[in-house]
Amino acid sequence: MAVVTVPGPGRTGEPTSLPAAYFDRLYASDPDPWRFAERWYERRKRDITLACLPHERYAAGFEPGCSVGLLTEALAERCDTLLSTDVAAAAVSAARRRVAHLGHVRVEQRAVPGEWPEGAFDLVLVSEVGYYLGPDDLGLLAQRVVTSLTTGGVLVLCHWRHPVDDYPIVGDEVHERMRALTGLHCVARHDEEDFLLEVLAGGPPESVARREGLVQ
Numbered sequence: 202m203a204v205v206t207v208p209g210p211g212r213t214g215e216p217t218s219l220p221a222a223y224f225d226r227l228y229a230s231d232p233d234p235w236r237f238a239e240r241w242y243e244r245r246k247r248d249i250t251l252a253c254l255p256h257e258r259y260a261a262g263f264e265p266g267c268s269v270g271l272l273t274e275a276l277a278e279r280c281d282t283l284l285s286t287d288v289a290a291a292a293v294s295a296a297r298r299r300v301a302h303l304g305h306v307r308v309e310q311r312a313v314p315g316e317w318p319e320g321a322f323d324l325v326l327v328s329e330v331g332y333y334l335g336p337d338d339l340g341l342l343a344q345r346v347v348t349s350l351t352t353g354g355v356l357v358l359c360h361w362r363h364p365v366d367d368y369p370i371v372g373d374e375v376h377e378r379m380r381a382l383t384g385l386h387c388v389a390r391h392d393e394e395d396f397l398l399e400v401l402a403g404g405p406p407e408s409v410a411r412r413e414g415l416v417q
């Protein structure tokens with residue numbers, strides 16, 4: 202197991218975001234540190250995430266923190282174009298290899314929120330990434346999401362709920378802060394002991410059944 206140095210609090214005493222080096226060392230000690238390919242827990246969570254997306258298709262998806270690209274590959278089936286990014290070079294290489302056959306998917310090395318991509322997205326998926334960010338970066342993340350979401354677009358948040366010593370905040374706090382900071386409202390929520398998944402949207406609430414003409 203690699204020894205990973207975690208940064209201390211910033212000048213304001215608030216915790217700061219985990220640096221790229223933290224994730225580089227994780228990937229140096231294990232090419233799939235969270236066992237995304239093998240664990241039933243992860244496969245089931247990917248299926249739940251996809252099932253919670255309120256639209257069948259998205260024109261432009263953005264997935265920061267894509268790791269080795271398992272969720273990327275699954276999301277690609279629902280998106281006309283998909284940009285997936287990760288701060289760690291090893292993760293980007295692995296994800297690129299996994300989706301090399303998919304011409305509509307790009308994988309880039311970028312850290313959010315600082316290296317937020319240009320363009321508008323109707324799906325932004327922040328899955329298991331928010332708790333690596335200190336409060337300042339989480340605030341900037343919220344701003345970036347709001348400015349790049351299209352009208353009718355959705356932000357999907359999914360986070361592990363148990364505390365992890367190294368992480369600046371816990372999953373539930375990511376969701377609370379992102380709801381408050383973005384002003385988006387929750388249109389779907391999957392709540393269980395280990396993880397919380399929320400789909401947030403702007404504008405008036407629009408149920409899937411209403412959109413499909415099943416209710417007035």
Ligand SMILES: C[S@@+](CC[C@H](N)C(=O)[O-])C[C@H]1O[C@@H](n2cnc3c(N)ncnc32)[C@H](O)[C@@H]1O
Nearest residue numbers: 224266267268287288289292312313328329333
């Ligand atoms: C636990 S994995 C999540 C993978 C995938 N999103 C999922 O839910 O299955 C977290 C990934 O986020 C990346 N990451 C951490 N901080 C990041 C940041 N500020 N910007 C982009 N990626 C980041 C890590 O390198 C790691 O690959």
